Amino acid sequence: MKKLLSVLLALALVLGMGAVALADDTFELALVTDIGTIDDKSFNQGAWEGLVQYAEENNISHKYYQPTEKTTDAYLDAIDQAVEGGAKIVVTPGFLFEEPIFMAQDMYPEVNFILIDGEPHSGDYSEYRTNENVAPILYAEQQAGYLAGYAAVKAGCTKLGFMGGMAVPAVIRYGYGFVQGAEDAAKEVGAAEVTLNYHYTGGFDATPEAQALAASWYNDGVEIIFGCGGAVGNSVMAAAEAAEGKYVIGVDVDQSIESETVVTSAMKGLKASVYQTIAAYYAGEFPGGATTVKDASNDGVALPMESNKLEGFTQEDYDALYAKLAAGEITIPDNTTADTADALGTEIVKVTVVD
C-alpha cells in the first residue's frame, strides 16, 4: 500500500513537471496573483480585468500565475514562471509584491513589471529603488476617502465614524480625505455640526474588539462608519447588521456584495490603471523608473455608483464632484498634513480621535 502510494506520488510529480515543460506557448502579458485567486472580487480581479481588457482589444496572449504560498520565495517563483512563459509585462497587484519585485527587477532587466499599490524596497526597508523596468503605481487614497466622506454627509449623515486598520500612510490618507470630504459637504448643505469618531484598530483582522467598538459607536448614535482596513470592515459590518438602520462604507473595492449594510465604497481604480499602464507600454511610453500616483484625473479613485445605496447622493452630485476633483480644484490633506486627524483644522466637523 505504502509502495503504491509513493509510486503514485512520484508519478504525479513527474507528470506535473512535464506539464510545465510542455507548455511552450508564450504569453506576453502575465499577472501574478496576490493571496487569493483571480476572482477574489478584490485586487487580483480588478487588475486582471484591466489586463484582459487590453489584451482582448489588441489580441495579445495573456495568462495569470498563482503563487503556491504567501512568501517572497513563492512570489519570485511565480514571477520566474511568468518570465519563462515569455512575459513582456508582469502585473503584480498588492503591496506584498514590493520585496519580490525589488529582487526581480535586477534578475529580469528585460521584463517590465507593473507593481500595484506599492514601491519596490529591500526586505528590511533599508533601500528603496525602482529600476527603469518597473512602474510602481500608488493611489491618491485621500481623494477616495474624500469622495466617501462627502457622499455620506451630502446624503444627510451627521454622525460619522472612521475605523482604520494600522496607521500606515495609505490608511491615514483615506482617513484624512474622509474628514475633509465630510467638512466640505457639511459647509455645502449647511449642517450645523458633524461629529466624527476616528480610530485605528492597529491591525487588519476582524476582531471582537473592533466589532464591540463599532457597535458602541452605532449605539451612541453614529450613523455611518468607514471601515478602512482589510477585515476590520467585516467587524464593522457585523456591528451594523446587529443595529438597525446603520451603514458602512467599504474600502479599496466595491464591498457591497459582502453585506447589505455597505452603502458605498471608497475604491481604487485598479482596472483602469492597469489598462492605462499596459497601453502606455505599447505606445512606447512605459512609465518605468518612477512611481505614478493615480487620482481622479485618470480614474484612479472612484465610488461605485451602480451599487450606491446612499439616498440623497445622486449620480449628478457624484459627477459634479468628480469633475472638480479631477480638475484639481479641491485640495485635500494627505498623511503629511497633520499628525492626528483632529489637527486638520476642520470647522464644522468635530473629530474625536479614539486611541
Added chain:
Amino acid sequence: MSTIYFLFQQMLLFSIPLLIVALGGMFSERSGVVNIALEGIMVMGAFCSIFFINRMQDIMSGNLLLILAILVAAASGMVFSLLHAYAAINMRADQTISGTALNMIAPAVAIYMARTLQANGVQQINFNNTFRIREVPLLSRIPVLGDLLFKNTYITTYLGLAILAVAAFMLYKTRFGLRLRACGEHPQAADSVGVNVYKIRYAGVMISGALAGLGGLVFVVPTSTNFNATVAGYGFLALAVLIFGQWKPLRILFAAFFFGLMKTIAASYSGLPLLKDMPIPSDIYKMVPYIATLIVLAFTSRKSQAPRASGVPYDKGSR
C-alpha cells in the same frame, strides 16, 4: 439605561464563548488531562461549522441552520480532540506538547481546506448572519430582564447558560461526575474501585472538544461576516477564565462575565457616554482585565484548587 443594556448585550458576545470553552476545559482538566488545545479546537469547530453554513445558507437560514451548525461544530471539535486524547491518554505523551501541536495544526488545516474546497480559493469563508433574534416574543417585555437577556440575542446565549447548568449538575450530582473528578484527583484510587480511568479521561477530553468546537462557532458568528482561520486567542483566554474560575462551574460563569465586561469596556468605552468624557487614557482600560487577573490570581494561588492529577499521564502499572 439603554447604555447598560447595550453593555450587557455586548458583554454576552464576549462572555458566552469564553464560558462554553472554559467549561469544556473544565471537563478535560478535572478528568486529569490538561487541554491547552482549546484554541486549536475552537478554530476547527468554527471552520467546519462556518463552512457548513456557507454551503447550506442558500437552501435554509435562521435558527434551524444555526442549530445544525452547532451540531457540526460540536462533532468536529470532538473528533479533533480525539487526537489529543489519543496522544495524552494512550501514548502518555506530554499533554502540553500535544496540545500545542493541535493549536499549531488547526489554523493551517483551516486555511488549506478553505482554499482547496472553495471555488474562489480564498481562505476567508463568508457567511450571512441570519441568526440574530431581535427580540424574544413575550419574554422581551419583562421589565429590565427582558432588555438584558431577550433582545438582540442569539440562541447560543441560552445554550451557553444551559450548558452551565448541565455541566454543574453532571459534575456534582451524577455518578459520571464523581468518577470524572476522582480520575482528576487520584486516578489510582479510582482504578482500584473499578473505574476505567482511560474511558473517563477519553470522555472528559471529548466533552471538552465538543464544547470548544461549539465555542468557536459561538465566538465567530456575532463578531464578523467571515471566518479567517483564527479565533483571536480566545481559547487561551478561556484557559485563563478556567483557572480564574478555579475549575468550578459557577465561578467560571463569574470569571467569564468579568472578563467579558472588562473586554467590552476596553473596546467600546469611546461610545459610552459616561466613560468617554473621563480623562483616562484608553491604555488603562485595555490593561484592566489583565491586571485584575494578575491580582486575583496572586491572591487565590495559595489555595488554588487545580485537579491534582491534571497533566499527569495515567499509567496503570505505576505506584
